[in-house]
Amino acid sequence: MNAPFETSKLHDCRDAFVATLERLGTANEDIVAVCNDSVGSSKLAGFRDKFPERLINVGIAEQNMVGVGAGLANGGKIPFVCAASPFLTGRALEQIKADVAYSETNVKLVGISSGLAYGELGATHHSIEDFAWIRALPNVPVIAPADRVETAAVIEWAANFEGGCFLRLSRVGVPDLFLEDHNFDLGRANVLRQGSDLTLIANGTLTHRAMSAAEILDAKGVSARVLNMATVRPIDTTAITTAAKETGAILTCEEHTLFGGLGSAVAEVVVDACPVPMKRLGVPGVFAPTGSANFLLDEFGMSPDAIADSATALLKRKG
């Protein structure tokens, strides 16, 4: 337990996504991919070459794309609707609400290059509102895997899950965190590191940063628990209340605006069930300036060192 993890090798989780989709697609011909001129950015060329008739590219037309996905689901298909997350969630939000969530259709929404992944392209291309938007809807689990192993596990889970879901992927390289045999459990957080002084909760590209922060804290004699909370809805109430009771303070980190994302979801549980000092790290309600994703995360106080500093400050508020 709490062995240092290897941070030198970084992986683009889109590769795990498409490798899994291609494997599942071989076994189940109902699996189809739907996209919006995003074969390249969604890395779907391999799927297209294997199953040309099952790659449905509607062109640059996201509302149509999600509607088509709902229709395919109605016809017994298992559509993975893949697009850059800002356009999938922002542009087609009403289709997601009415055609997927409300109609309870079996549509797998795959938001590619979410969060700040498109860094320099600017705020139109940042998807730092998608947790909040989709989390507000019933019936659509919201999931942000943290590494390639968890990504593969989530895709496998989604293909077998009866119902719509939103899978939030990145293109920014992340180190391995999970062992190969990891299984994804909807709504269950994973303790990646044991600790007793406070709990760091993160998902997606922030989990490995939280893990590094925990190592920095450890060197200073602070024992930080790290919870990987891939599922933002339904949120793991048990893990959060246990963490609050056992460690007495919670720090959340997310590649998302502080308005309505992971930190908000955790805080909702904390205030209701077990109020303890909390600090939320994320994008502080602004449109981000120009810069790469990793630059912006550092800029917004989410470098491992800055996370550790926020944790230290939070500990001072513990009774």
Added chain:
Amino acid sequence: MDSRDLRIIANRVRQRDLQAVFEAGAGHIGGELSVTDLLTALYFKIMSVDPAAPLDPDRDRLVLSKGHTALALYVVLAERGFIPKDEISTFLKPHSRLNGHPNRTKVPGVETNTGPLGHGLPIGVGMAKAAKLNNASWRTFVITGDGEMQEGSNWEAIMSAAQFKLDNLTLIIDHNRLQQGARLADTNDIAPLRPKLEAFGWDVEEIDGHDMDEICSALADDRVGLGKPKCIVAHTNKGHGVSFMSDNVAWHHKVPNEEQYKQAMIELEEAAL
């Protein structure tokens, strides 16, 4: 300014654009090279704009709806004096106001923040309608990509523009036949564009989008009073001006390596008049 002068400027814009893409290691070179002649003609010949008063209420408006080619707009705005020319070297750098898509709150001369495709034309309809309500004579120009015309929002705006008789609105479609990942013909083939726009009540003119004389004459055509919006289908080449980029979908957002960069620069320098 005559067509020869405009061609000289457009060539300079292409060179500066290419250099910035090479140095930043990112950009959308294909669509930038295809839209450069149109932007040059608009800013140096057609539009009434004043870099000293970028928010003059009577200015002509341009919306670059294909916002991914912001760099071409930045370079043209710099050439025209809206922003310092040496600022182009900050493109995509941390905290630069020149990010990958244009931002009106930061860059003078930019009318609206584009980037998600299919936003510019509805905004252009609103601008043109405002001019009508104000009895103002300024004109509104919107440039879209041809792939971008697959967005349904454009067709909603096309209907509004005809219904509102917006003869002060000009839509220019940069018809380079390529989108991000493939040819339009292999994705969602909306060509031919002319009959579709005509069916919706627009006047349509087709031009060679790299011929300055044709561009200027199509854009100069002030049609106020005729009661119909106008669409210019500009037949262009993605990557125009660089042989190995031209009409090649790989160059949607590829970045040239050192050798390709030199080769491309040589071609552009040779084409300079």
